[in-house]
Amino acid sequence: MGNVDESHGVVFQTGREMPAMREVAMRIGNLRLHAWGVFSNVYRGTLLSPLPEREIAIKKTWPDTADRNFEMIFLTGISRAPHKNIVQMMYAYAKNYGDRVCESFVFEFLPDTLGSVIKSTALDDIDIKLYSWQLFNGLRYLQAHFVVHRDVKPMNILVDHEKGILKIGDFGSAKILKKGFPSTSYQVTRFYRSPELLLRSSDYSWMVDVWSAGCCIGEMMNRRVLFPGRNEKHQLKLIITCLGIPNKEDQMKMKTSKRIKEDARLVPTGLRGAIPQANVESISFLAQILKYRPRERLHGSKLLRHPFFYALFKGGARRSNGVAITDIISRIDFITAMKDEHEKGRQFAEMVMKNEIKFAWPAIEVKESKEQKEVKENSTQMPERQEILVDGRK
Numbered sequence: 001m002g003n004v005d006e007s008h009g010v011v012f013q014t015g016r017e018m019p020a021m022r023e024v025a026m027r028i029g030n031l032r033l034h035a036w037g038v039f040s041n042v043y044r045g046t047l048l049s050p051l052p053e054r055e056i057a058i059k060k061t062w063p064d065t066a067d068r069n070f071e072m073i074f075l076t077g078i079s080r081a082p083h084k085n086i087v088q089m090m091y092a093y094a095k096n097y098g099d100r101v102c103e104s105f106v107f108e109f110l111p112d113t114l115g116s117v118i119k120s121t122a123l124d125d126i127d128i129k130l131y132s133w134q135l136f137n138g139l140r141y142l143q144a145h146f147v148v149h150r151d152v153k154p155m156n157i158l159v160d161h162e163k164g165i166l167k168i169g170d171f172g173s174a175k176i177l178k179k180g181f182p183s184t185s186y187q188v189t190r191f192y193r194s195p196e197l198l199l200r201s202s203d204y205s206w207m208v209d210v211w212s213a214g215c216c217i218g219e220m221m222n223r224r225v226l227f228p229g230r231n232e233k234h235q236l237k238l239i240i241t242c243l244g245i246p247n248k249e250d251q252m253k254m255k256t257s258k259r260i261k262e263d264a265r266l267v268p269t270g271l272r273g274a275i276p277q278a279n280v281e282s283i284s285f286l287a288q289i290l291k292y293r294p295r296e297r298l299h300g301s302k303l304l305r306h307p308f309f310y311a312l313f314k315g316g317a318r319r320s321n322g323v324a325i326t327d328i329i330s331r332i333d334f335i336t337a338m339k340d341e342h343e344k345g346r347q348f349a350e351m352v353m354k355n356e357i358k359f360a361w362p363a364i365e366v367k368e369s370k371e372q373k374e375v376k377e378n379s380t381q382m383p384e385r386q387e388i389l390v391d392g393r394k
Contacts, residue, residue: 015093019077055109062102068359071171076359080348085138087169112161115154126319128220133309134166135213137337140300143206145345149174150187152212164319164328176349190235191225195292198236199256207294214289221278244268250292304337
């Protein structure tokens with residue numbers, strides 16, 4: 001992890017600031033293991049410099065090749081403007097170990113996920129609207145850049161609940177949509193999978209993300225999963241029980257390869273049956289999102305200026321903890337959300353499809369200064385005298 005000042009537990013690391021790729025010197029304190037997996041480990045720490053001081057997460061990987069997948073290209077922010085509701089890489093660095101390279105990527109640390117917040121907290125109307133607006137604002141940005149996420153769910157939505165901030169994360173299933181090219185239907189975690197995917201459509205759009213986000217809103221209202229199917233067949237049954245059987249025209253609009261026979265005997269419960277405690281305004285809003293016909297699902301700028309959100313933009317609106325809504329969603333944020341960004345987004349998508357966006361650097365070796373001559377280099381492990389903490393526990 002670079003050079004370590006063992007007397008203060010501070011790591012000195014040279015890296016690249018993203019997306020400009022400028023070289024920068026970092027000082028990182030209080031590093032500890034936060035999470036681990038087969039292909040990567042995640043450390044948490046405090047970025048002491050460059051300022052401002054803030055909590056960060058560092059994802060460390062050992063790639064087998066120098067090839068970059070779409071997730072990595074997208075997160076660097078190269079060739080696109082950043083967005084406050086999308087996770088973005090802050091810094092990156094690498095180090096050679098013989099013929100292997102350890103790559104490290106630094107992100108802002110958000111302490112919660114929407115899933116953990118739903119489990120631990122009964123969200124009030126303002127917070128449900130606040131998180132819903134930010135979620136769909138992030139999706140609006142992705143759609144303008146022809147990106148389909150394909151795994152929108154509460155656990156992939158990062159949150160700082162104290163501050164009321166939300167960012168969409170985990171782009172491992174994301175891709176650029178290209179007209180005329182089929183996509184696999186076996187995408188999206190089952191509870192949040194849209195009807196067209198359940199019916200094996202391979203010609204779908206980013207409206208699959210809109211459906212998933214609608215399920216997330218329903219989960220915030222319900223405090224439990226809206227459609228908790230045991231398998232794909234049961235998942236579709238729960239949706240049909242709620243919304244009714246999609247008619248022939250619905251199924252044509254979904255471009256499905258499987259067909260469902262209509263049954264006049266089935267009387268759907270409606271969303272009221274699925275979320276009995278929700279008010280009329282909430283049910284009406286959600287019903288405009290969870291529609292069978294993908295193109296009719298409420299989304300984009302039209303959704304973001306829907307009356308459902310008026311309470312957020314009243315003068316002096318605050319969360320229950322006293323934080324002003326304008327500290328989270330500014331007037332500039334709202335104005336930007338009303339703009340058409342498809343032209344810029346199209347340019348980004350075309351560059352990705354043509355493989356014109358490059359992200360590579362020579363592995364960076366840290367040079368010890370005179371002040372650091374007593375420092376011991378330890379690039380992939382924690383300092384030997386510093387006990388590793390996992391989620392704050394030894």
